[in-house]
Amino acid sequence: MRDPIDKELMALEKQLNKPMAQYLTRSPRPEETQRLINRLQPEFDALKSKRENSFEWLADRKRNPPSLIRQCMVQLKTYTKTFWLASCMVFVMLTLTSASGPQDVYGSLDLYSLIVPLLVAAGMLYGFKSWNPEMRMVESVTPFPPALLLLSRFLIIVAINILLGLAGTAYLGLTVSSLRFFPFLINWLSLVLFVGGIMAYVMFWKGLKAGMALAVIAWLLVNASHDWMSQYGFVSDQAVLIVRCALLLAGLLLFAAAYRKSVTLQFAAEGERV
Amino acid sequence: MISDEELVRSMADGDQAAFEVFVHRYHRPLQGYLERMLQDADKAEDLVQDTFVRLLRRLQQGEIPGQIRPWLYRVALNLCRDYWRSSGYRSEMNRLAQPPEHKDTNPSIVEIYERQETRTEILQSLNSLPESQREIVILRFYQDLKLQEIAEVLDMPLSTVKTNLYNALKKLKKRLMSRNVNYVESEGTHYA
Numbered sequence: 119m120r121d122p123i124d125k126e127l128m129a130l131e132k133q134l135n136k137p138m139a140q141y142l143t144r145s146p147r148p149e150e151t152q153r154l155i156n157r158l159q160p161e162f163d164a165l166k167s168k169r170e171n172s173f174e175w176l177a178d179r180k181r182n183p184p185s186l187i188r189q190c191m192v193q194l195k196t197y198t199k200t201f202w203l204a205s206c207m208v209f210v211m212l213t214l215t216s217a218s219g220p221q222d223v224y225g226s227l228d229l230y231s232l233i234v235p236l237l238v239a240a241g242m243l244y245g246f247k248s249w250n251p252e253m254r255m256v257e258s259v260t261p262f263p264p265a266l267l268l269l270s271r272f273l274i275i276v277a278i279n280i281l282l283g284l285a286g287t288a289y290l291g292l293t294v295s296s297l298r299f300f301p302f303l304i305n306w307l308s309l310v311l312f313v314g315g316i317m318a319y320v321m322f323w324k325g326l327k328a329g330m331a332l333a334v335i336a337w338l339l340v341n342a343s344h345d346w347m348s349q350y351g352f353v354s355d356q357a358v359l360i361v362r363c364a365l366l367l368a369g370l371l372l373f374a375a376a377y378r379k380s381v382t383l384q385f386a387a388e389g390e391r392v
Numbered sequence: 393m394i395s396d397e398e399l400v401r402s403m404a405d406g407d408q409a410a411f412e413v414f415v416h417r418y419h420r421p422l423q424g425y426l427e428r429m430l431q432d433a434d435k436a437e438d439l440v441q442d443t444f445v446r447l448l449r450r451l452q453q454g455e456i457p458g459q460i461r462p463w464l465y466r467v468a469l470n471l472c473r474d475y476w477r478s479s480g481y482r483s484e485m486n487r488l489a490q491p492p493e494h495k496d497t498n499p500s501i502v503e504i505y506e507r508q509e510t511r512t513e514i515l516q517s518l519n520s521l522p523e524s525q526r527e528i529v530i531l532r533f534y535q536d537l538k539l540q541e542i543a544e545v546l547d548m549p550l551s552t553v554k555t556n557l558y559n560a561l562k563k564l565k566k567r568l569m570s571r572n573v574n575y576v577e578s579e580g581t582h583y584a
Contacts, residue, residue: 123554123555123558124554127557127558127561130561130565131532131533131561133565134533134561134565134568137510137568138514138529138533138534138564140510140511140514141510141511141514141515141534142511143423143424143427143428143433143534144423144427145420145424146419146420146423150419151415151416151419151420154415154419154440154441154444155412155415157441158411158441158444158445158448161445161448161449161452162403162408162411162448164448164452165403165404165451165452166406168452169404169405170406
């Protein structure tokens with residue numbers, strides 16, 4: 119419903135239209151407009167030349183490698199409070215369950231080694247929404263390579279899980295006297311980095327499905343082999359520890375390789391555009 | 393028709409045709425607006441050019457105004473205000489006391505007389521209004537701006553624009569009626 123003042127305004131405008139319309143001004147002739155354009159032309163030429171220079175500057179800027187750290191900081195803000203809360207809840211439950219269960223650090227009895235790599239994989243799938251066509255369209259106009267953007271999300275997931283895992287491990291270390299702290303830490307940490315690294319690296323070569331499949335296979339193989347070895351006593355704890363350290367290192371190398379690949383993909387895409 | 397915003401974006405990309413179309417589109421409205429505001433056709437012409445220059449310089453800085461039409465009128469109005477504050481303005485005042493002669497094609501002597509009389513009456517009526525009300529009436533009647541756009545140009549709340557316009561029109565109606573200006577209810581569109 120219209121305001122009474124609106125109705126009165128409309129009525130007044132209607133009444134005054136005709137008398138007010140008699141106050142005419144001179145309309146510029148086409149040649150006058152052309153003269154105005156001629157007078158404005160130097161300013162417009164300056165605009166055109168500035169635009170060309172700005173593209174040169176942009177081209178120079180594109181040659182610099184994109185910043186992964188800055189992109190991680192930006193992407194960190196995209197995760198909702200619910201996500202953070204859910205992650206914390208899972209780790210609290212995981213830690214409390216681990217505290218009350220058996221403390222065998224190797225094999226399927228170690229809940230951290232079983233669950234945390236799966237949490238990383240689930241988190242990576244959550245971050246994969248950035249490959250949706252709509253998101254890709256948005257990302258295509260940002261200065262960050264889409265592949266680097268996805269990697270930054272993966273790194274955030276891995277970092278969150280590691281941080282929460284470290285907090286949980288610290289709690290377990292303080293409350294469970296029978297826990298062998300360092301082997302327990304290396305056990306789950308190596309698996310998280312190895313499985314996450316495989317997924318990140320393979321995804322850039324063969325796609326998400328292949329990355330996910332290989333990561334799950336790696337997770338199964340590592341856990342099953344340790345179950346089998348610990349069951350039959352084939353190798354010492356020290357040897358297992360060395361293997362775990364090797365997996366940890368391999369995971370870090372795979373992440374580094376994934377980063378290189380993500381940057382290469384971007385430069386290749388730029389090359390195609392040029 | 394291509395929107396103002398699209399034209400300006402093309403201008404920002406260096407499109408010569410878009411630049412010329414935009415100047416053609418806004419030369420007449422801006423000239424009319426500034427002429428009514430300043431009551432000086434020559435000065436209005438200078439300020440029209442300055443308004444376009446301001447836009448081009450803004451684009452040179454890589455900034456594209458969001459709402460082009462209100463932005464243009466706001467710049468034009470600010471240029472008027474700068475001019476009114478300038479020292480050169482007072483020296484022009486005496487000359488502006490006599491409204492500039494309106495040029496028209498083939499009018500009869502009686503028509504010229506009548507139009508001049510009416511024009512003078514409207515001009516005097518407009519000049520009798522407070523500055524903000526005069527600005528609102530000119531933007532509404534001669535530039536055909538929406539009330540919301542006027543609010544953006546003058547940077548004031550919509551309710552204030554409505555109140556000012558309402559008060560201004562009541563005063564104008566009273567004054568024009570008392571001076572027996574040809575005052576008939578009409579459905580006609582606004583003159584630009």
